[in-house]
Amino acid sequence: xxxxxxxxxxxxxxxxxxxxxxxxxxxxxxxxxxxxxxxxxxxxxxxxxxxxxxxxxxxxxxxxxxxxxxxxxxxxxxxxxxxxxxxxxxxxxxxxxxxxxxxxxxxxxxxxxxxxxxxxxxxxxxxxxxxxxxxxxxxxxxxxxxxxxxxxxxxxxxxxxxxxxxxxxxxxxxxxxxxxxxxxxxxxxxxxxxxxxxxxxxxxxx
Ligand SMILES: Cc1cc2nc3c(=O)[nH]c(=O)nc-3n(C[C@H](O)[C@H](O)[C@H](O)COP(=O)(O)O)c2cc1C
Numbered sequence: 001x002x003x004x005x006x007x008x009x010x011x012x013x014x015x016x017x018x019x020x021x022x023x024x025x026x027x028x029x030x031x032x033x034x035x036x037x038x039x040x041x042x043x044x045x046x047x048x049x050x051x052x053x054x055x056x057x058x059x060x061x062x063x064x065x066x067x068x069x070x071x072x073x074x075x076x077x078x079x080x081x082x083x084x085x086x087x088x089x090x091x092x093x094x095x096x097x098x099x100x101x102x103x104x105x106x107x108x109x110x111x112x113x114x115x116x117x118x119x120x121x122x123x124x125x126x127x128x129x130x131x132x133x134x135x136x137x138x139x140x141x142x143x144x145x146x147x148x149x150x151x152x153x154x155x156x157x158x159x160x161x162x163x164x165x166x167x168x169x170x171x172x173x174x175x176x177x178x179x180x181x182x183x184x185x186x187x188x189x190x191x192x193x194x195x196x197x198x199x200x201x202x203x204x205x206x
Pocket of ligand 1: 060066067068070097099109110113116126128140155156157
């Protein structure tokens with residue numbers, strides 16, 4: 001017989017100290033209720049897995065060690081496996097650098113590194129490679145994941161493949177690309193409300 005789980009979720013805006021550092025977001029408090037019995041503990045990765053395992057958006061969570069061989073991947077959803085051409089269970093323990101290759105732009109990686117080192121979000125576009133050598137362009141929206149006290153505990157990235165926009169010239173730098181499979185219409189309401197893949201002038205290009 002399968003277990004039925006109820007999750008009660010309370011959210012409130014994160015404190016002004018964190019907002020001053022440039023973050024927007026929600027503080028989440030989760031109670032998992034198992035048919036009346038209170039289950040008191042759930043890690044943030046277990047919580048995200050419950051939502052991310054079925055989404056078409058690639059989701060990857062790492063630790064916060066930036067110097068090589070870090071950061072280390074702690075969770076990757078099946079969509080991330082499909083994007084990168086690997087079984088997502090074999091990705092855990094690797095560094096996201098495994099997708100990089102000859103045309104992965106160093107200047108964009110430097111900007112990525114600087115954002116992570118400053119505990120700031122990063123939004124940009126990179127060329128990455130699958131194990132068979134095919135190159136793909138990926139849009140990356142990476143953010144620090146904070147504990148309730150505001151300490152950065154992990155990084156999370158939302159990723160999707162993009163292709164060059166055909167025809168008329170781009171209106172903005174980010175407008176050079178369009179999503180290959182995962183259009184904005186496929187984003188969940190939760191991802192839309194977090195402004196995932198919402199581009200701005202500081203975007204990093206390939
Ligand atoms: C959550 C997360 C996801 C990442 N995803 C990618 C990715 O898909 N492709 C990529 O080339 N780099 C990705 N990176 C960036 C690399 O891990 C690394 O930070 C980048 O190469 C800059 O560091 P470096 O200057 O030490 O190489 C990701 C980093 C984090 C924290």
